Amino acid sequence: MYKWLDERLDLTSLYQKVLRKAFPVHHSFFLGEITLFAFVVLVLTGVFLTLNYEPSIREVRLPDGRTVPAAYASILYIDSLPFGAVIRSLHHWSAHVMIAAAFLHMLRILLTGAYKKPRELNYLVGLALLGLAVVTAFTGYALPYDNYAVTATRIGYGIAASIPWVGGTIAEVMFGGEFPGSERSIPRLFSLHVLWLPLLLMALIGLHLAIMIKQKHTQPRYAERVAPGKILGVPMYPQQMVIMGILFALYVGIMTMIAGAFLAHPVEAFGPPTPNTPAVKPDWYFLWLYGLLQIIPASWQFRLFGATVGPEFIGGVLIPGILGIVALLLPFVDTRKDKMRYMELPSEHPVRTSAILALLVFFLMSTLAGYKIDFQQQGSLLGNNAVLWTLVLGGPLLTFFLAYTLMRIFYGKKEEEKAL
Numbered sequence: 001m002y003k004w005l006d007e008r009l010d011l012t013s014l015y016q017k018v019l020r021k022a023f024p025v026h027h028s029f030f031l032g033e034i035t036l037f038a039f040v041v042l043v044l045t046g047v048f049l050t051l052n053y054e055p056s057i058r059e060v061r062l063p064d065g066r067t068v069p070a071a072y073a074s075i076l077y078i079d080s081l082p083f084g085a086v087i088r089s090l091h092h093w094s095a096h097v098m099i100a101a102a103f104l105h106m107l108r109i110l111l112t113g114a115y116k117k118p119r120e121l122n123y124l125v126g127l128a129l130l131g132l133a134v135v136t137a138f139t140g141y142a143l144p145y146d147n148y149a150v151t152a153t154r155i156g157y158g159i160a161a162s163i164p165w166v167g168g169t170i171a172e173v174m175f176g177g178e179f180p181g182s183e184r185s186i187p188r189l190f191s192l193h194v195l196w197l198p199l200l201l202m203a204l205i206g207l208h209l210a211i212m213i214k215q216k217h218t219q220p221r222y223a224e225r226v227a228p229g230k231i232l233g234v235p236m237y238p239q240q241m242v243i244m245g246i247l248f249a250l251y252v253g254i255m256t257m258i259a260g261a262f263l264a265h266p267v268e269a270f271g272p273p274t275p276n277t278p279a280v281k282p283d284w285y286f287l288w289l290y291g292l293l294q295i296i297p298a299s300w301q302f303r304l305f306g307a308t309v310g311p312e313f314i315g316g317v318l319i320p321g322i323l324g325i326v327a328l329l330l331p332f333v334d335t336r337k338d339k340m341r342y343m344e345l346p347s348e349h350p351v352r353t354s355a356i357l358a359l360l361v362f363f364l365m366s367t368l369a370g371y372k373i374d375f376q377q378q379g380s381l382l383g384n385n386a387v388l389w390t391l392v393l394g395g396p397l398l399t400f401f402l403a404y405t406l407m408r409i410f411y412g413k414k415e416e417e418k419a420l
């Protein structure tokens with residue numbers, strides 16, 4: 001069989017060219033792989049869910065006599081199937097893992113300078129992947145069509161519609177009309193969630209991995225000592241594939257246990273949508289945005305060329321947009337010591353490392369602001385807007401200053417400062 005295929009497809013040269021490539025081994029490289037495993041599990045479990053889900057808000061009658069939207073009823077149906085609730089939970093928790101792992105993978109890339117020449121393009125593909133993963137998760141939010149899902153998605157609809165000049169069009173394309181209300185919203189979000197966005201993710205993941213193989217991985221620093229000038233690692237096939245196979249099996253095993261123990265998003269607890277908005281918060285990866293929306297005063301509003309620029313746009317689009325542009329420009333601004341073969345050490349780059357820590361503190365403090373209403377109900381000082389703003393802006397500045405000073409004390413003057 002192999003001979004037959006080899007004569008036609010020249011498998012031997014494919015094996016020599018691609019599958020014998022050395023794959024450097026370092027624990028931090030598994031973050032990219034975990035992101036990949038989570039995506040594979042999302043696709044597999046998503047197929048099962050799609051086969052049993054009805055993307056419609058038409059009213060249907062449940063066996064207990066209640067009338068509910070068909071989408072909501074189909075989630076109850078999925079939960080009643082053998083292993084249905086576990087598969088749905090596996091899908092839900094894998095979405096969390098994919099976003100967390102992709103974010104940590106990005107931090108590794110930033111901390112070790114792996115975004116520099118020649119990897120700028122793959123870094124940009126990676127940023128697009130992270131953005132798409134978050135948007136895909138968001139489009140899945142509304143699908144159970146319970147009171148929680150509808151309330152949380154409405155926040156996203158408000159942000160999309162708040163974009164000056166084009167907000168109406170973007171909201172129309174994404175939500176198929178006003179959300180909630182339009183009958184086209186669920187079919188639109190469904191097709192984005194199960195077809196267009198996953199296809200785009202698959203294509204970009206393929207491109208990401210192909211570029212990575214072509215350009216070769218950055219290597220851990222010990223490779224410079226052990227085998228200078230050479231690629232040190234295990235062959236892609238069979239060794240690396242076996243390691244990945246074992247890790248994938250471990251991922252599925254651990255996540256299935258978690259899914260069995262912690263069932264995700266119990267729709268019956270929230271009930272079908274009602275005119276009363278329940279007090280809900282979005283998932284952790286949106287909480288920092290939600291926090292910014294909580295502390296930006298309603299008075300931050302002005303007219304610009306006939307359009308209204310308001311708090312929802314400033315917190316939900318402008319601030320994340322500025323962060324995104326800074327991230328996009330990074331490899332073109334930080335061009336010192338490029339064409340790199342080896343991972344840089346965070347301790348050698350105090351300015352970059354301190355800036356990354358400051359960014360993490362910004363995310364944490366904005367997330368804290370997401371609990372503003374709870375703090376107010378407890379009568380805590382943290383319910384005060386001025387205090388929260390001080391933490392959101394002052395926390396990162398202080399972190400930068402402290403981290404930079406400590407790194408200078410412990411690691412001395414390194415090449416980054418000499419270059420500055």
Ligand code: HEM
Pocket residue numbers: 028029030031032033035036039102103105106109114115119122123124125126127129130133205208212216217218219
């Ligand atoms: C769906 C999301 C993603 C998947 C599935 C993915 C997958 C991977 C895998 C498996 C690797 C090789 C192992 C490793 O270095 O960890 C890799 C490398 C890489 N990724 Fe990603 N990645 C994703 C998102 C990102 C993001 C958000 C960034 C940065 C913004 C990024 C930038 C890179 C770069 C520059 C490399 C080459 C690293 C080097 O040579 O050291 N990726 N990715």
